[in-house]
Amino acid sequence: MTLDAALTHPDPRKTAIAAAFAARREDVLTVARAIHADPETAFTEQRAHDRCADLLEGAGFAVERGIAELPTAFRATLGTGSLVAALCVEYDALPEIGHGCGHNLIAGASLGAALALADVVDQLDVTLLVIGTPAEEHGGGKQLLIDRGVFDGVHLALMSHPTPHTDTYDVLGSTSQAVGRWRATFTGRGAHAAANPTDGINANDAAVVAQVAAGLLRQRVKDGQRLALVPQQGGVTNIVPETAVVDFECRALTMPEFEQLRTQLIACFEAGAVATGCTLEIEASEPTYEPLQQDEVLGISWNEAMAALGRPLAGSLGVMAASTDMGNVSQRVPGLHPFVGITGAGGALHTREFAAHAASEEGYLLLDDCAVAMAWVIQDVATSHTRRPLVLERAAQLAEEHRGRGAASA
Structure with a gap:
C-alpha cells in the first residue's frame, strides 16, 4: 500500500x-x-x-x-x-x-x-x-x-x-489472552550428597514434583489456555540442593478462567513442597496482563x-x-x-x-x-x-x- x-x-x-x-x-x-x-x-x-x-x-x-x-x-x-x-x-x-x-x-x-x-x-x-x-x-x-x-x-x-x-x-x-507470571522458590536443607544425603531436604526434588504435576494438569486444561514452567536453578552433583527456583506462567481468555488455572497451577507447586518437606514462596514477577x-x-x-x-x-x-x-x-x-x-x-x-x-x-x-x-x-x-x-x-x-x-x- x-x-x-x-x-x-x-x-x-x-x-x-x-x-x-x-x-x-x-x-x-x-x-x-x-x-x-x-x-x-x-x-x-x-x-x-x-x-x-x-x-x-x-x-x-x-x-x-x-x-x-x-x-x-x-x-x-x-x-x-x-x-x-x-x-x-x-x-x-x-x-x-x-x-x-x-x-x-x-x-x-x-x-x-x-x-x-x-x-x-x-x-x-x-x-x-x-x-x-x-x-x-x-x-x-x-x-x-x-x-x-x-x-x-x-x-x-x-x-x-x-x-x-x-x-x-x-x-x-x-x-x-490474560497472562500472569510468577517465581516459585523452594527451600530445603543442604547436605553432602555422598557423606550425609539423608540429612538433606532436596529442593530440586520439589521442583521436579511440581513440573510433573503441572505436566499431568495439561490434560485438564481447556483449549486455548496455556501454562509454562522454566527451572532456573543450577548446582553441583555433590551437594543436595538447598534452594530451587522455577519461573512459571499461565494464560486464559477470560479472567475467571485465568484465576482458576492459576489456582490449579499453584497447587502443583504446593504438592512439590508437601511431598519433599520444603517450604515454598511464590511471588509475582510482573503485573497480570488482562x-x-x-x-x-x-x-x-x-x-x-x-x-x-x-x-x-x-x-x-x-x-x-x-x-x-x-x-x-x-x-x-x-x-x-x-x-x-x-x-x-x-x-x-x-x-x-x-x-x-x-x-x-x-x-x-x-x-x-x-x-x-x-x-x-x-x-x-x-x-x-x-x-x-x-x-x-x-x-x-x-x-x-x-x-x-x-x-x-x-
Missing part, C-alpha cells in the same frame, strides 16, 4: 490529515529505523524514549520525561479539548532477538498519528496525549502507568500491532479506514494467542489494538525472521497506513455526533466499573 489512497480520500479533512503525516514521514521513519537498529529491553529503553520525546517536543508537544517513577516512560500533550485521546507508544525489544514483535513500527505508527493530528487538535476539541509505555514484553509497563494515574481522565486509547499474517483483520471480535477488549465504536472507524486505504478485511482474527498489557488499558478505557499483517511477511512473532520484516519496506508501508488510520479514527470520533457521545459514555462506564472493583478489593 502507499499513501496515495489516503491523499485522495473524498473527505478533505482526512486528506489534510494524511498530507500532514506525509510531510513528517521521513522524520517518523528515522526514529522507527533507529529504534529497530538499536534494540533496548524492558525498562532500559532510554535511547528510544529520548528519540520519541525529542520528535514530539520538536513538533510542539509539551513533553514530560521519565514519568510515574519510570525513567523510560513519557507523556506528550497537545491541545486542551474536552475529548482526551491517547496514542500508546511501545519500544522495548526482546532479549537476543531484537524487535521480533515490531515495536519500532508500533512506536512509529503512534508518533505518525500524533504528528498527523497536531495541526487540527483545536478544531477537533481534542486533548491529544502520546504516552510512552515501556516494558510491554515483560514487566507490564502500562499497568504500572495505570496504577500511577497516567491514564486517568483518558477517553480513548489507541495503538496498532504488526503481525506476520499478510491479511488485515476485522478488529471487532479480536482479543488476546484480556484485550476492542471498543466497538473505535473498531468500526478503524475498519472503515483500513478499507479506504485499500487493505480489505479478512474476517476477525479471533483470539490472538499472545498477551499484551494494552489489555489492561482496554479494560479501563475504550481502547483499540488492531492486528495488521505486513504484506509478504512469514514466520511468527518473537523470531529473528519477523524482526527482519519489521525493518522491511513493506513494514514501513504498514506503518504509514496504521498512522493515518489511527489519526482518522480520532478525527471520526471527535467530529461525529453519534460516535463521540458513545465513546464518552463508555469511558465513564469503564471508569465507574474500575472504581467499583477498586472499592471491592479495598
Whole structure:
C-alpha cells in the first residue's frame, strides 16, 4: 500500500490529515529505523524514549520525561479539548532477538498519528496525549502507568500491532489472552550428597514434583489456555540442593478462567513442597496482563479506514494467542489494538525472521497506513455526533466499573 489512497480520500479533512503525516514521514521513519537498529529491553529503553520525546517536543508537544517513577516512560500533550485521546507508544525489544514483535513500527505508527493530528487538535476539541509505555514484553509497563494515574481522565486509547499474517483483520471480535507470571522458590536443607544425603531436604526434588504435576494438569486444561514452567536453578552433583527456583506462567481468555488455572497451577507447586518437606514462596514477577477488549465504536472507524486505504478485511482474527498489557488499558478505557499483517511477511512473532520484516519496506508501508488510520479514527470520533457521545459514555462506564472493583478489593 502507499499513501496515495489516503491523499485522495473524498473527505478533505482526512486528506489534510494524511498530507500532514506525509510531510513528517521521513522524520517518523528515522526514529522507527533507529529504534529497530538499536534494540533496548524492558525498562532500559532510554535511547528510544529520548528519540520519541525529542520528535514530539520538536513538533510542539509539551513533553514530560521519565514519568510515574519510570525513567523510560513519557507523556506528550497537545491541545486542551474536552475529548482526551491517547496514542500508546511501545519500544522495548526482546532479549537476543531484537524487535521480533515490531515495536519500532508500533512506536512509529503512534508518533505518525500524533504528528498527523497536531495541526487540527483545536478544531477537533481534542486533548491529544502520546504516552510512552515501556516494558510491554515483560514487566507490564502500562499497568504500572495505570496504577500511577497516567491514564486517568483518558477517553480513548489507541495503538496498532504488526503481525506476520499478510491479511488485515476485522478488529471487532479480536482479543488476546490474560497472562500472569510468577517465581516459585523452594527451600530445603543442604547436605553432602555422598557423606550425609539423608540429612538433606532436596529442593530440586520439589521442583521436579511440581513440573510433573503441572505436566499431568495439561490434560485438564481447556483449549486455548496455556501454562509454562522454566527451572532456573543450577548446582553441583555433590551437594543436595538447598534452594530451587522455577519461573512459571499461565494464560486464559477470560479472567475467571485465568484465576482458576492459576489456582490449579499453584497447587502443583504446593504438592512439590508437601511431598519433599520444603517450604515454598511464590511471588509475582510482573503485573497480570488482562484480556484485550476492542471498543466497538473505535473498531468500526478503524475498519472503515483500513478499507479506504485499500487493505480489505479478512474476517476477525479471533483470539490472538499472545498477551499484551494494552489489555489492561482496554479494560479501563475504550481502547483499540488492531492486528495488521505486513504484506509478504512469514514466520511468527518473537523470531529473528519477523524482526527482519519489521525493518522491511513493506513494514514501513504498514506503518504509514496504521498512522493515518489511527489519526482518522480520532478525527471520526471527535467530529461525529453519534460516535463521540458513545465513546464518552463508555469511558465513564469503564471508569465507574474500575472504581467499583477498586472499592471491592479495598
